Amino acid sequence: MSATAAAAATATAESIADLLSARYGAVDPPAPGPSNEVIRTLLNHRSVRSFLPDRPLPPGTLETLIAAASSASTSSNLQTWSVVAVEDPERKARLSVLAANQKFIRDAPLLLVWIADLSRLERVGEARGQEMEGLPYLEAFVLGVVDAALAAQNAVTAAESLGLGCVYIGAMRNKPAEVAAELKLPPNAMAVFGVSVGYPDPDVRTEVKPRLPLSLVLHRETYGAPAEAEAIARYDAALAEFSRRNGMGDTAWTPRVLSRIGTLAGLSGRDKMREVLTAMGFGLR
Amino acid sequence: MSATAAAAATATAESIADLLSARYGAVDPPAPGPSNEVIRTLLNHRSVRSFLPDRPLPPGTLETLIAAASSASTSSNLQTWSVVAVEDPERKARLSVLAANQKFIRDAPLLLVWIADLSRLERVGEARGQEMEGLPYLEAFVLGVVDAALAAQNAVTAAESLGLGCVYIGAMRNKPAEVAAELKLPPNAMAVFGVSVGYPDPDVRTEVKPRLPLSLVLHRETYGAPAEAEAIARYDAALAEFSRRNGMGDTAWTPRVLSRIGTLAGLSGRDKMREVLTAMGFGLR
Numbered sequence: 401m402s403a404t405a406a407a408a409a410t411a412t413a414e415s416i417a418d419l420l421s422a423r424y425g426a427v428d429p430p431a432p433g434p435s436n437e438v439i440r441t442l443l444n445h446r447s448v449r450s451f452l453p454d455r456p457l458p459p460g461t462l463e464t465l466i467a468a469a470s471s472a473s474t475s476s477n478l479q480t481w482s483v484v485a486v487e488d489p490e491r492k493a494r495l496s497v498l499a500a501n502q503k504f505i506r507d508a509p510l511l512l513v514w515i516a517d518l519s520r521l522e523r524v525g526e527a528r529g530q531e532m533e534g535l536p537y538l539e540a541f542v543l544g545v546v547d548a549a550l551a552a553q554n555a556v557t558a559a560e561s562l563g564l565g566c567v568y569i570g571a572m573r574n575k576p577a578e579v580a581a582e583l584k585l586p587p588n589a590m591a592v593f594g595v596s597v598g599y600p601d602p603d604v605r606t607e608v609k610p611r612l613p614l615s616l617v618l619h620r621e622t623y624g625a626p627a628e629a630e631a632i633a634r635y636d637a638a639l640a641e642f643s644r645r646n647g648m649g650d651t652a653w654t655p656r657v658l659s660r661i662g663t664l665a666g667l668s669g670r671d672k673m674r675e676v677l678t679a680m681g682f683g684l685r
Numbered sequence: 686m687s688a689t690a691a692a693a694a695t696a697t698a699e700s701i702a703d704l705l706s707a708r709y710g711a712v713d714p715p716a717p718g719p720s721n722e723v724i725r726t727l728l729n730h731r732s733v734r735s736f737l738p739d740r741p742l743p744p745g746t747l748e749t750l751i752a753a754a755s756s757a758s759t760s761s762n763l764q765t766w767s768v769v770a771v772e773d774p775e776r777k778a779r780l781s782v783l784a785a786n787q788k789f790i791r792d793a794p795l796l797l798v799w800i801a802d803l804s805r806l807e808r809v810g811e812a813r814g815q816e817m818e819g820l821p822y823l824e825a826f827v828l829g830v831v832d833a834a835l836a837a838q839n840a841v842t843a844a845e846s847l848g849l850g851c852v853y854i855g856a857m858r859n860k861p862a863e864v865a866a867e868l869k870l871p872p873n874a875m876a877v878f879g880v881s882v883g884y885p886d887p888d889v890r891t892e893v894k895p896r897l898p899l900s901l902v903l904h905r906e907t908y909g910a911p912a913e914a915e916a917i918a919r920y921d922a923a924l925a926e927f928s929r930r931n932g933m934g935d936t937a938w939t940p941r942v943l944s945r946i947g948t949l950a951g952l953s954g955r956d957k958m959r960e961v962l963t964a965m966g967f968g969l970r
Contacts, residue, residue, distance in 0.1 A: 433745025460718025561723030
């Protein structure tokens, strides 16, 4: 392990240079720029999948996380999102089964399920006797998904700033109708993803996961991907090293992409999403 | 103006109780919970639409914002997003015309256009000679939209922590094909929204905008909207007061919702999004 990687592997690596190096797996990290506690919190994110099941969140934490979520931007202030906070162990267990049977959903004391919620606007229209012409369009679904994502990310940032750990659960989309039934969602409301929240198990090391180099995601003026194949090859090597260090085999990025998106099986049933959402009331025109 | 509203109206309101009261327009704000500088930054968000056009961002700021964006969670680490940083005044002006002709897009020194980018995965498949079976599905589009939104929200939080102002630009979806042409996006890549970034004009007051009460967006165990109509009526009154204070007439929430989503005209052309995206290469099956 290089000295840089070793520094990055500790949870206490706090310098911006270390955090940037860890974030990019030492593949062309940018020079340290302006920084503060907020930026350190953001750069230091890692998904937590091992929680202390018996350590509850302090009183007022849930409300604070949701107030942070409410503070995110929302398109035209329409606020087309909701969140369902699930703490009941039996409901968490049932939702875990629906979401690829992931153990951490049961372990974490709090499961936040983020909803693209067009139903509230539908009810506003009903109360005024006005048909909501814009709702049955793909655009309205995008509004709900974006609103839910911006809100959730604020909640996650707030949680991590408090020493809590979080992990997003995209598998909440594997069986949208069953999740909706469990949460008693009205028509025109869909669980976009879950977020498990709790105190990280201090005995399980987590590490900042390297991302694609800045040169591949940040484009100047127009889109361009010069030397993309070479940059991906170096990223593959960095991610394989990360995987080895963390007991996850030596999986690089490219093989992971190919198995996840290259085959229909990798969608875990989500190829049915369009028809399921239509049955749930979304127009998606 | 109430004492609470007056306190909230100043940019220096820093106590969590004041921030929560402002965020909920004094409609049932939650009791102050745990707090720190990160949470204060999140609660204190307001969209900025008046920028100092001649004050550039400090060196290294853009890279720091994008490193924060890269640090957000991404589904299965697929990283189906990109961002195009636009600083050229003529390109900003052209994009402004495409996005409802909003002046702040020209004024702000930096425009970040956030891309749901499935094209990178497509290229990975091409390089390996593998057809990417999962790409032409609505699920893949959702992956890209969520990834772009989580990344953007981290960048916005980082920017605001540095004293910069931001505003999301959903109108970047009004003419997706024209925006894609301007940014030279490849097929299977779409501008989900823009974010203008710059120093706020100190002569233009901005104020935390009240959101729907916590009781309407936060559901416990299952979805429920008890007393929703009454809560919306109180929120309508709070938002009308906010609008009056800020010289925006006395528009409440309900009329805004009805004009924005109640009529097809309120979609500003986005009712065509599905067919335009199909022409841009998205399967959306």
